[in-house]
Amino acid sequence: xISNLKVQPSIFDVREYIVEAKGMKFCVQERGDPSATPLxxxxxxxxxxxxxxxxxxxxxxxxGYRVICFDNRDIGLSVKMxxxxxxxxxxxxxxxxxxxxxxxxxxxxxxxNDTANLIEAIGLKSAHVAGVxxxxxxxxxxxxxxxxxxRSLTSIMSSTNSPKLPLPEFKLMYKLGKSGLAAQDVESVxxxxxxxxxxVQSPDYPTSKKRIIDSVTxxxxxxxxxxxxxxQLQAILATGGLEHDIRKITAPTQVIHGMSDPLLKPECGKAxxxxxxxxxxxxxPGMGHDLPEQISLYLTQIISRHIKKAELSQQ
Numbered sequence: 301x302i303s304n305l306k307v308q309p310s311i312f313d314v315r316e317y318i319v320e321a322k323g324m325k326f327c328v329q330e331r332g333d334p335s336a337t338p339l340x341x342x343x344x345x346x347x348x349x350x351x352x353x354x355x356x357x358x359x360x361x362x363x364g365y366r367v368i369c370f371d372n373r374d375i376g377l378s379v380k381m382x383x384x385x386x387x388x389x390x391x392x393x394x395x396x397x398x399x400x401x402x403x404x405x406x407x408x409x410x411x412x413n414d415t416a417n418l419i420e421a422i423g424l425k426s427a428h429v430a431g432v433x434x435x436x437x438x439x440x441x442x443x444x445x446x447x448x449x450x451r452s453l454t455s456i457m458s459s460t461n462s463p464k465l466p467l468p469e470f471k472l473m474y475k476l477g478k479s480g481l482a483a484q485d486v487e488s489v490x491x492x493x494x495x496x497x498x499x500v501q502s503p504d505y506p507t508s509k510k511r512i513i514d515s516v517t518x519x520x521x522x523x524x525x526x527x528x529x530x531x532q533l534q535a536i537l538a539t540g541g542l543e544h545d546i547r548k549i550t551a552p553t554q555v556i557h558g559m560s561d562p563l564l565k566p567e568c569g570k571a572x573x574x575x576x577x578x579x580x581x582x583x584x585p586g587m588g589h590d591l592p593e594q595i596s597l598y599l600t601q602i603i604s605r606h607i608k609k610a611e612l613s614q615q
Contacts, residue, residue, distance in 0.1 A: 312358050318377070321417035327377035328370045328422065332361040337607065338424055339365040342415060342442075344433030345536065346529035348376035350519045356591050359600040365607075368422070372435075373406075373414055374528030376519075381405055383527065387534050396537040397463045404538030405531050408434070408461075412441035416449045428607045430454040433564065433589070434536055437461055440572065443553070444545040452610035453553040453576075454603050457561055457589050459568035460575055462541040469562040472499060484526040490516055497590065500563050504586025505594040543575050552610040553579040556602060558587025580606075 315330045329349055339360060343351055349369040360367045371378035384405055392402035415438060419427055428451045431439030436458025443450040459465060467473055483489075493516045494509075501507050553576045557569025566583060573581040582602055584595065591599065 311361050319418060319421045321414065321421035324373065324379045324414065324417070326370050326373075326379065326414070326418050326421075328368065328418070330366065330368050331357060332366040333364075334366055336364055336366040337611070338427040339367050339603075339607065340415070340419060340427045340429050341367065341369045342429065342431035342435030342438050343369070343372060343375075344431075344435045345532050346375060347433075348519050348523060350376070350522060351515065353515075353591055353593065353596070355593050356596045356600065359596050360603065363600060363604040365428075365604070368427070370418060371523075372411060372438075372532070374531050375525055376523045380525060380528055381531060383531065389530060389534055389537075392534055392537045396540065399463050399540070401540050402534070402538050404534040407535050408437050408441055408539040408542075409445070411438045411535065412445060415439075415442050416446040419449050425449075426451050428452045428454075428610070430456060430603060431458065432456045432591070433458055434532065436572075437536070437539070437542060440542055440546045440549070440576070443549045443551045444542075445548075447548075447550055450551045451614065452607055453549065453551045454556065454606060455553070455569075455572055456556045456591075456599075457558055457564055457569070457587075458555075458572065459564045460542045460546065460571045461536060461539060462543065462571060464541075465568050465571060466565045468564070472496075472563055486520055486524050489524070489526055490520050493520075500561075500589035502558060502586055502588040502590055502592045502595075503560050505592035507590065507592055546572070546575050547577070549576045549579075552606065552613065554582060554602070554606045555579055556582045556584065556599060558589065559583050559585050560587060561589045563589040 311332050318325050319328050349371050357367050374381050395402035426449050429439045436455035443453045497512045555569045555572045559566050573579045
């Protein structure tokens with residue numbers, strides 16, 4: 301009989317906790333060696349930290365990183381904001397496309413401030429940062445306006461948010477336009493998100509419908525915040541183009557973008573690279589607006605090489 305058997309924690313074990321940063325509470329998940337190089341991951345529009353695929357995060361852990369994910373404000377288990385002002389998203393979108401700044405309850409600038417505060421609150425002076433989609437925009441503003449917090453920047457399937465950039469494919473525009481008017485119960489929203497992820501996935505690296513359903517269902521069972529999703533979309537529109545800010549970025553920057561992205565077209569990734577000094581662009585053939593398992597190691601190795609190069613240059 302074996303007694304007093306101690307099981308050593310795995311580097312893949314998930315550590316979840318709530319952190320308070322400047323009076324706001326955020327749900328954080330970590331995996332990897334706590335003493336390893338920190339990598340903060342910023343998720344996209346209406347997506348909880350659970351939308352990061354486990355295989356993607358575990359690949360980063362295996363490459364030697366302390367991987368830190370969190371729920372942005374208004375989503376998941378983080379702080380929920382109130383709609384102090386009522387905004388018509390359709391009018392806000394038209395205002396954005398005409399280069400105006402529509403009203404919103406907050407902007408991506410506040411969300412970048414959240415991330416800077418969170419990095420400090422978990423006891424770090426700085427970290428490497430990677431963001432997808434809206435999270436990539438937040439990461440750009442973080443690197444531009446909180447440069448002391450960012451050791452390197454990786455922007456994935458994101459944009460400068462310029463109104464001059466190409467629109468998403470029409471069927472996606474139509475669905476996004478209807479989302480604020482459609483039924484907001486869990487079942488209806490879940491069905492819409494499943495269809496959305498099927499529509500934007502990588503054509504050369506498809507994800508099974510079962511895996512998409514499981515991912516969406518798991519997230520909505522964890523938390524359901526349709527109002528937060530709408531406020532985040534309005535925040536993107538109210539922020540406008542990022543060009544003025546991101547030209548100030550000094551952190552080593554790389555941009556990863558799918559050549560088959562139907563939501564944020566490849567021109568969006570090219571625009572980021574054009575504006576950020578010395579940014580490097582990686583266009584990935586056959587990749588859409590997701591992180592498919594088939595190329596997870598390829599993508600995480602690109603991120604890791606960039607981080608290691610940045611670490612060497614900062615010694």
